[in-house]
Amino acid sequence: MGVFVFLPLVLPLSAWPIARLAEQRLHPRTATRLLTGVAAVMAVCSSVCLGLLMVVGTAQLPGNPLPDGWSDPEVREAVPYDEIAGRVAIPALCAVVVACGRLLWRHGRVRRRAHRALAGLPDTEVAVLPDDIAYAYVLPGGRRDRVVVTTALLDCLEPAERRALFAHERAHLAARHHRFLLAVQLAARANPFLRPLRTAVAYTAERWADEEAAQAVGSRRTVARAIGKAALVSRGTPAATLAGFAAPGPVPRRVAALLGPAPAVRSWPSVFTAVGLAAWGAAAGTAVSAMSSANSAVTMVLILRAATPL
Secondary structure (H helix, E strand, O other): OHHHHOHHHHHHHHHHHHHHHHHHHOOHHHHHHHHHHHHHHHHHHHHHHHHHHHHHHHHOOOOOOOOHHHHOHHHHOOOOOHHHHHHHHHHHHHHHHHHHHHHHHHHHHHHHHHHHHOOOOOOOOEEEEOOOOEOEEEEOOOOOOEEEEEHHHHHOOOHHHHHHHHHHHHHHHHHOHHHHHHHHHHHHHHOHHHHHHHHHHHHHHHHHHHHHHHHHHOOHHHHHHHHHHHHHHEOOOOOOOOOEOOOOOOHHHHHHHHHOOOOOOOOOOOOOOHHHHHHHHHHHHHHHHHHHHHHHHHHHHHHHHHHOOO
């Protein structure tokens, strides 16, 4: 395996330029899909390599349940600095598993509580809660996907702005933005170097819904005004994996983008631009990460099979 086993752990750094440029130069839909795909693949690859390193480290521990042949020098020689890397990988992979498990548990708990809070309301697409705290978010799952909004937020908006609010939330549901958000949240916990992509996707998903709402109501200024008002009074969403109307983040940038022209729809940027170079760099980093993890996994399997007596 050599140093290839370490590459997926650091290759997420190659996606940092596109994480920033995609927010500014790409259509929000393209940016969300691109960044989520890159983050998911790189997170899986880095976790695979951590697992391979943990096998080497665990085999060195006394009393381990693994076959004795897995601790042979031939196995350890496949990993540079096996004495250090193998042992460090054990707590690192455990931390990844615990962090991802806690996120999934919290995500499920928040959704269950939200569904229970709506139990006494009519089974309609829009659930209006009589609450003095202003917030709005989408709640997928259950018998139907629902938009949750409080009376406090509706009271702050004009009729046209309310239409923008509901168009924004329906766009979140139609595009399944909660899945993108959950994927990048998990990826950031699997590899801390992917955190810039998590932040970028949280923004581009909101911008995607902003653009869909602007098309639905026919006025970008109305959507911008509604977002600005909601941001002043809203507390955001109950969890980072649930999409909302005024989620915490760069609201002024969203408003400024809506007050400008609509972004051009392009499936892939030209390579002769800064964002194109960054996109191709992230794609190359993702491809190298996938090949490195695959090569390391196949090599480790062959070595362990050779070291394990029949």
